[in-house]
Amino acid sequence: MSDESEVRYKVAEAARLAGVSASTLRLWESQQLVVPVRSPSGHRQYLASDIARLRRIAWYRAERGLNPAAIREALLTEDEGDAATPAPGGETNTIGRKLRALRHARGLTLEQVAGDVGITASVLSTLERTSQGVSFAVLHAIAAFFDTTVSSLSGDDGLRDGSMVKSGEWRTWPQTTPGLTVQILAEGRNQMDCHRFVLAPGASSEGAYRHEGEEFIHVLSGRIEIILDGQEFHDLQPGDSLYFESRRHHAWTNRHDGETVLLWINTPPTF
Structure with a gap:
């Protein structure tokens, strides 16, 4: 059975799980609050981590009355706070932990790295937390930004x-x-x-x-x-x-x- 983090939800399914409409999801995407992965045919697909993020966005909007900019800042603060918390999955999060360590060593924010690479801060945040959610080309671009390689990030540690x-x-x-x-x-x-x-x-x-x-x-x-x-x-x-x-x-x-x-x-x- 696949791990829940590997499940891909369509727009309608993600909206139902988050308790909002499909049009709201598209609005939040345009506001860069959440960025789903894309299928080979270009359709939006939401990861389990995206569903959790959508629920947080809905909570901030309904319970705190925050506007998109404030919600984005609150989510980024949460993501930064996750650095000291090991993510579930152990070794499956190796790449994310390495990238977070490299970013922190350079004193860079999620927005700074994401802007230079050409992705959104929420996509980079998801990668750091789950080691998932980016294309192979994007992963290569991130590795190049940190003057390393995909191989080094993925498999050259713990050599036998x-x-x-x-x-x-x-x-x-x-x-x-x-x-x-x-x-x-x-x-x-x-x-x-x-x-x-x-x-x-x-x-x-x-x-x-x-x-x-x-x-x-x-x-x-x-x-x-x-x-x-x-x-x-x-x-x-x-x-x-x-x-x-x-x-x-x-x-x-x-x-x-x-x-x-x-x-x-x-x-x-x-x-």
Whole structure:
């Protein structure tokens, strides 16, 4: 059974759970009080953490009579206060804790980081608290802002001894992006990031990203579309491979009606 934090609620369901109308949810989104994730087709989807936030917004509005600006400030104050409270899920919140620590070490607010990255403070707050709710492209942008890598945030701590990783014993990144599972195929601080990507139907990077280095992709099963620089399209199927420079903008989408499994290697480890 999936964890409740992984459930996605449609607008009507979220409105019912929060005790408000669907139009109110859209209004609150326009006021940047809450920002839902988007499905591959662009539909709004609310996480369990979003439902809790919606209920807090409704309470502040009804019981305290606060305007949107005051509600936003109250919510941000709550989020900052959560820093000393471990989030449920233990290791599943690793990325969020690391990002919060990096932000605090630089003395930055949620708004400052979110503004530079191009997201809202509420989205960044949700990521810090739950390690969920952003696209792969956004996660990469946040890692770059803090001069680190997605790999470092997700899986390079607690390295195991030895160069061999037996089949099925891969360590897995915390699942930050819906539909994406990343498994570590080579332990240690090496010159290559070696990963096994498992993409659910419709999973995508939801935008392009780039970094230094070179990349190699080999499709084990399924089908994936890789787009380079927004104009070069590659439809890869089982047995196909692609090699490209990482500094090129690249985006991807699972075009298979089932899972797509990839061998994905980056060198040097700038991913």
